[in-house]
Amino acid sequence: xxxALVEHNSGCGPLGTNVAxxxxxxxxxIGLFCILLLCAGCTVRRATLNDVLTPEQxxxxxxxQTTIRELIDHIGAPDEVTESDFxxxxxxxxxxxxSASLDFGTLxxxxxxxxxxxxxxxxxxxxxxxxxxxxxxxxxxAYGFSRKSTDEPIVWFWPF
Amino acid sequence: MAFNKPLAGIIxxxxxxxxxxxxxxxxxxxxxxxxxxxxxxxxxxxxMAEVVSLIGAPDRIVxxxxxxxxxxxxxxxxxxxxxxxxxxxxxxxxxSDNLYVFFNRDGMAEEVxxxxxxxxxxxxxxxxxx
Numbered sequence: 001x002x003x004a005l006v007e008h009n010s011g012c013g014p015l016g017t018n019v020a021x022x023x024x025x026x027x028x029x030i031g032l033f034c035i036l037l038l039c040a041g042c043t044v045r046r047a048t049l050n051d052v053l054t055p056e057q058x059x060x061x062x063x064x065q066t067t068i069r070e071l072i073d074h075i076g077a078p079d080e081v082t083e084s085d086f087x088x089x090x091x092x093x094x095x096x097x098x099s100a101s102l103d104f105g106t107l108x109x110x111x112x113x114x115x116x117x118x119x120x121x122x123x124x125x126x127x128x129x130x131x132x133x134x135x136x137x138x139x140x141x142a143y144g145f146s147r148k149s150t151d152e153p154i155v156w157f158w159p160f
Numbered sequence: 161m162a163f164n165k166p167l168a169g170i171i172x173x174x175x176x177x178x179x180x181x182x183x184x185x186x187x188x189x190x191x192x193x194x195x196x197x198x199x200x201x202x203x204x205x206x207x208m209a210e211v212v213s214l215i216g217a218p219d220r221i222v223x224x225x226x227x228x229x230x231x232x233x234x235x236x237x238x239x240x241x242x243x244x245x246x247x248x249x250x251x252x253x254x255x256s257d258n259l260y261v262f263f264n265r266d267g268m269a270e271e272v273x274x275x276x277x278x279x280x281x282x283x284x285x286x287x288x289x290x
Binding site for chain 1: 222223224225229231233239246247248249250251252253254255256258259260271273274275277280287288
């Protein structure tokens, strides 16, 4: 019986191969369609301003010793210089804004002339800054980073 | 060969679909800072009026430690986007150049500070990663 089955299969080899190939193609198309459905209406946005400054990059600063010239030679010119009641402050700005949205109405574009908006969206704007305060001799009096929460994921559209 | 025709058609349609949603945007704020003019500023001799004639009026004037500080800035932003029928990627990269000229009480240039970042602004589309 087993021999007979083998004989039968060997007689239909090319047909079996064609069916398997078609089945693979169908699986591929269905897989692509599922990926398309998952991604449908998805928008990912990201905006970066200037380069990130890390605490490691400024650990050369010694309060009372480092001058403005040394600071600039290491990390470049500040984005803003302003005067406070306690002295001049140099500000370095940077940010990494991430935003994602998911529009459930997008799929209807494929078969309707009008696509209703059903969107979930979330944006995380994280402006950060390094503040360096100088005394009257342009020597660093104090410095510090702005508060920073944990990194937001890039694709995160749940607004609640 | 019969199989290749629909495949070629699919590839053409996909290519057209991808290309039709390409958007490239560039935005700038201010004028690029002329580095040649910066190098002509001599500490202790160049006056405030000469700096203005060389580079132009400053974008901001700051007072700090009893000194006048001229601030010039320039921003450059590049933003590619891919707006497909169902999926969109948008990315923006902005960087700034800053020039500060510190003047002493006599109105002479005392220190010149220039930082250039806009040379590193990139058209990067992929929003993931660093």
